[in-house]
Amino acid sequence: MNIQDPANPPLKDKDYASNQEVRWCAGCGDYAIIKAVQKTLAAVGAKKENTVFVSGIGCSSRFPYYIDSYGFHGIHGRAPAIASGTLLANPDLDVWVITGDGDGLSIGGNHLLHILRRNFNCQILLFNNGTYALTKGQYSPTSLKGQRSPSSPMGVIDPPLEPAQFAIGAGARFVARAIDTQQKQLVDILTQAYHHQGAAFVEIFQNCVVFNDGMTESFAAKSTASDAQVMLEEGKPLTFGKNGERALKCDPGKLNLKVYDVGGEEDDGHCEILHDPSNRTLAFLLAQLELPDQPLATGIIYNDPSPSYEVETYKQIEQAQENSQRRRMNDVLKQGFTWTI
Template sequence: MNDMTPLKPNDFATDQEVRWCPGCGDYAILKGVQRTMAEMGARPENTVFISGIGCSSRFPYYMETYGFHTIHGRAPALATGVKLANPDLDVWIITGDGDGLSIGGNHMMHVLRRNLDCQILLFNNEIYGLTKGQYSPTSREGTRSPSTPYGSVDHPAEPGTFALGSGARFIARCIDTAQKQMPGILKRAHAHKGASFVELYQNCIVYNDDVFAGFTEKKQAPFTQLWLEHGQPMLFANGEKGIALDADTLSLKIVHVVDGDWEAAGVRVHDEKNRVMAGLLVAMRHNEGMPVALGVIYEDPAPSFEEDVRTQNVEAAKGKVVDLEALIKKGQTWEVNQKKLREV
């Protein structure tokens, strides 16, 4: 589709049967992404979805764009090649907590460190779904699974902390069912020049059902979710509570807001460029009684990897003439004399 006719979400849906378990959170994420594509005017011919292995990695089959279903954990490496070959393409990496943080952890670290201009959507359901429910790098301690029948003794990885430690310049979080907020977060990720890391809490209805219910349950959501907005106070519980910094312990704490005076209560204003605060916010969900930080947690742009590579190549080519034969013969070369070979 090469014309500029406005597209609808269904224009990004393929004719392939969507094959996830009934009730899987992946369906909601797929709809959210297709809706986002349409709203931001994305073009199928300029968009690529690249995935590894796992339930989430079936995603490219269901997007009417270019796509590449690669091998376990290696989607970032393939995406790097695609972006270097054609920097003008919009590259989206689809991965899961197992695919992206276990066998693909090394690749994930380097694509974030290099700051490749791409959008990384990590579906986190805290379990291996495709291979029938083994515990994953993000599974909680005590998780019982076929591979941990007596309960996992591993300390789980925190995706946001991992991304921040790897040098990510954009970190955000969303919930699979948060369809109102998801398009805005994905648009922000797309607008960011560099690697955007978006963690999506996704419910696995078969092997880890309701693992996030503690903060996703609708009635409790206002009291368990902290939706962040740059330049705005960190308020939740309908504005009756907020997040403040404990100066003695340099940790975050909940404070009560009286008569809407959040400043008097010491509530912090969200600053997306504050890397130290970002680290505290991503870790906050592991502190009992604290809400889960959602939305754009951190953004501090820097030059992208392919932009630097392109600039370097242009500079290196200045004043040089393309000569393939000279390149081939450069260095240690020799000529085979057929006559002398016959004499030997």
């Protein structure tokens, strides 16, 4: 986001809802996400007129229609490019990019890569439901091996892409992972994403009740969540389990993270790790944790701000203007070799 005065008078969650009827399926995880976004907008005091939601194509990309702000429902995969242009024209805007696993990682993979690398000042929410829902359930780049779908009747044979690893690899400076049903954590992440200067990437696991129901069950259900997730908090140890009975520490022999029992034999005080979001190596290790033997890392995996693209663009313009006498095209046209007849 960009630093600006909050909305005055302050707005409530519901004030950010547009007059359009929401058309997601009953029970869709998107409802929880839009609620969290509206809560975040209210909490940070976002101004409607300065807020722009840009999306591509897919269920998630209908999002802008349901928020009472400026919105641009673009074409498949290209939201990052539209958002980049919008920010180049007006760097004072608060831009949110809404995409999905198909839109952002398949057809739009190139644009997602580059908006992250360039570090345009925006929030990028990737709704990951592991399926192409709008086109009726084909497998997506994040579908797991073996997943059956109309286009993979015998099961998916290509290995899945892991969004957080992709984002860190692309050079993103803020990478977080959230789950639709974990409202409190989601709002907290979105708030921090909003305040981050530069591209903030948030993968949000989102349950598709129609085509991929239960995708998040193994790590997000009430019964499994505490054992299956390490919820990251800055400066805190990487503990998980109902009573924090397990934790992650560094395995120096393997340059890896390993699970140990708190108070157990391996709890020897060596190689303990406190979560440091500015540590990119740790971020990679956390993003790579894989169920079922390891917990899934949720929360802010990486956060290490660096200058954003549009700010650098305007810095160059200012610098060029300082070093130049030219102000108008008349000055340009008359410069160089000319002759008069």
